[in-house]
Amino acid sequence: MQRIWTTAQVRAAEDAALASTPAGALMRRAAFGVAVQARRLLLGRSGGVAGRRVTLLVGAGNNGGDALWAGAELRRRGVAVTAVLLDVDRAHRAGLAALRRTGGRVVDAAAEPALARDRVCTAELVIDGIVGISARGPLRPSAAELVDAAADGGVPILAVDLPSGVNPDTGVVDGPAVSAAATVTFGARKPVHVLAPHRCGPVYLVDIGVGPYLDAGGDPHLYLPELADVAARWPVPGRTDDKYTQGVVGVAAGSAVYPGAAVLATGAAVLATSGMVRYAGPAADAVRDRWPEVIAAASVEQGDVLARYLELGGGPGIRTSHRLTDAAALAGLDESLFRRLWLASGLRDQNDASEADIEMLRVAAGALEAGMPIDALLQIIRVLNDSLTRVAEAENRLFHYYVHERLRAEGLAGAALVAATEEVSGPLLGLMEPALLYFHSKAWQRALRDDLVVHLAEDVGGAGDAIGQVSVTVLFIDLARYTAMTEAMGDLAVATVIERFSDLVREAASGYDGRVLLQVGDEFMPVFRDSPSAISCGLSVMAMTAREAQFPDVRLGAHAGPALYREGDYVGATINLAARVTSEAERGQFLVTESMKLADPDGTVSFVSVGLRSMKNVGEPVELFEV
Structure with missing residues (x-):
């Protein structure tokens, strides 16, 4: 090695x-x-x-x-x-x-x-x-x-x-x-x-x-690994082994018109000395001609894992596809615009376009014809792709960890494991589309309300200098000594703490009309329309975590100011400064800038100056206040 x-x-x-x-x-x-x-x-x-x-x-x-x-x-x-x-x-x-x-x-x-x-x-x-x-x-x-x-x-x-x-x-x-x-x-x-x-x-x-x-x-x-390392670990059949104990590989690939992917993928499985190779798909005849030892069928039994994969359109060469230059014409887009939309859709790794891809791009072309600016459309598509990729990944991984692996731990295997998994996954698959529509509808209602507030603010104070410039209050919340806690408690125990912390932060943010825009490990970034809401949320999180048994201290930092709204996120110096303020906070401390202090007109919160602080990537020292 x-x-x-x-x-x-x-x-x-x-x-x-x-x-x-x-x-x-x-x-x-x-x-x-x-x-x-x-x-x-x-x-x-x-x-x-x-x-x-x-x-x-x-x-x-x-x-x-x-x-x-x-x-x-x-x-x-x-x-x-x-x-x-x-x-x-x-x-x-x-x-x-x-x-x-x-x-x-x-x-x-x-x-x-x-x-x-x-x-x-x-x-x-x-x-x-x-x-x-x-x-x-x-x-x-x-x-x-x-x-x-x-x-x-x-x-x-x-x-x-x-x-x-x-x-x-x-x-x-x-x-x-x-x-x-x-x-x-x-x-x-x-x-x-x-x-x-x-x-x-x-x-x-x-x-x-x-x-x-x-x-x-x-x-x-x-x-x-060198050749000897691989050879030492390569499973060698024993006297009691059969084709099942040596591993069964299922292949779903190719089409009747383009069988090459099926033949190549199946051949790779055979040459890897799998115990048995099964092929399912319309290129079964071509596969049998080249690899007669393979069990090849044009279709598979309902409930089989390969059947599920084929239903979802998986495997190379299965679906009808078009070259990208042809797809652009079919979608009614010039090639340069087509490629911008293609990349925004997260399809960089695809070298051809399916019928579903083309239909999605036709919808995008219709939005452009209706007057949607290309910059805005590209941002919407990127947000949709990023968000739903995360949703799909969470669906699959959480189902695997919490359902599939538990069934395996109970001793299920083979066809029994597939049947038990299908029994649980079937209803869940039917739930996903209405669930997505429901959550989108609820979020859309809230977004419309927030947009109304933005319009009212613009009527009073005027719009920002740049497209998408808004006033926002940014709060950062994290756990003090998180790294040391991970080393002391282990990943599994810390994951339980983070789950509870997430519940508390999200409960507090929603209670004060905020929204958690970002979570990375133990760090959360809720955003608010006004500073009093952010301060009330921060104090609420401190109170709730203090009541939790053996819960670590939190650190908080906040700043209010202009930011640019891009692709579902806020960018600019306001966000950077809020993050730097948080890094200045000690355990159990809530620090804010003067912009937050000035936004508390009724004086219900006390602010104690902790002096001027020089912070990374912030030009001038900034006076901070402890809430």
Whole structure:
């Protein structure tokens, strides 16, 4: 099993190792490993080492130092080594001196660009020591030109630690970068080595003594199974096994017109050595012709899991589909507008459009023809997609956790489990559409009432300067020492606390005409039309949580001001300031800005100044008041 460590983990381990080893020892070990692999590449390419030509591309810092010391090692084996310095003033001094002592040549790429290019093109191997694991972004133009010259001349590149220009933690390439014939890395494999293998080539790991320091710092970021690891875990049939104990795979894919998806998906299941493979769908004949060992049928029994999946239109290639360019014309939209609506609908991962997709876009086209501005329509579609995606996910996951898993725990399996699950899920599926309509109707009534208030406010004070600008009061509420509580109590116990906390916050918010707009973990963001309501809600939450047995203290912060309404949310400095005010609160404390204090005309709430506070991303210090 290969262990993969992030660059931050590797740097921390290297720092610890450097503190306990002689100066330069780690670099010399790394350089020796580079030189060994360079000799192997030279032998494989030209049949020898002595007299062969190697060019080093040397950047600033330790990566360039590794290349220079490796060049010194190669000089001792009779290799003609030239170091092309990309930044003369920042080249590693000790490595450069070592190369010169052994007779290596040095070229300043900036002063002699033609000579530098010639040394690259005439080399039999180039060693990439341009940048190391701390660098981000593409190669600079001068380095990129030399790397391109090596590629044009067919000269292989050996990368030191990683190919320069490739992000070490993601493998992403944002511009010119090295594509190495091989890579020599030190101490540990980094994410780039498994995420961008086509850039790294074969990766050779050199032990430089940082392993114990890596282990002391925590677990690896990733594990990469090797063939032996997979083989050790692969289930091997025993004498008592049959096709059922080895796993049954059901495939629902393809259509009579386009059977390819069915044949490919079924073949994958067969080649994975499943105990039995069942196919259900209109491409059954094509599947049987290609994979005769598969149990294939054009239909399945009612109540079967595959039947349910097929009813929902699941599986690749099942439904009639259209190319996106054709779908745009069918929906009556020009292609650019079609794609904007397509992305807003969350369909980025679909490469074709179903009849249902096209019908939805026809409705959108009708809204545009009726006069709905495109910016507003896109926001509505994004809100609908995001909200209903969350609803669907909650339906499926909560049903799985609270129904399906409990039935399994009672000992049900196979057909009995499917039947019991269907008995519960059937009525629930019939409930969802009327429930969605009901909640939408109730929310619509409230939204109309709120909109009436907005119109009245505009009649008195005028509309905001920007489209969607409104006055809003934002309250943030969270639990103090939530992280410590999670570590002490465990996730399950804390989840019970959060559920109760959610009930209390939502009860208080609705009692004062507020709405919880956001919940992230233990943090809630209710919004209100006026400050007195927000203050009353906050005090109510404090009182209710204080009455709860063994309940943690809460922190609250609020601010009132203008905000922009976008996609069902509020954005702007008012929200940012309210969040920063909350972070200033201590356990059991409710802090507000002066805008909240001024909005309490009858003086029923006392406000105590806690002084001016400087807060992150807030330009000037702000006076805060404890409620």
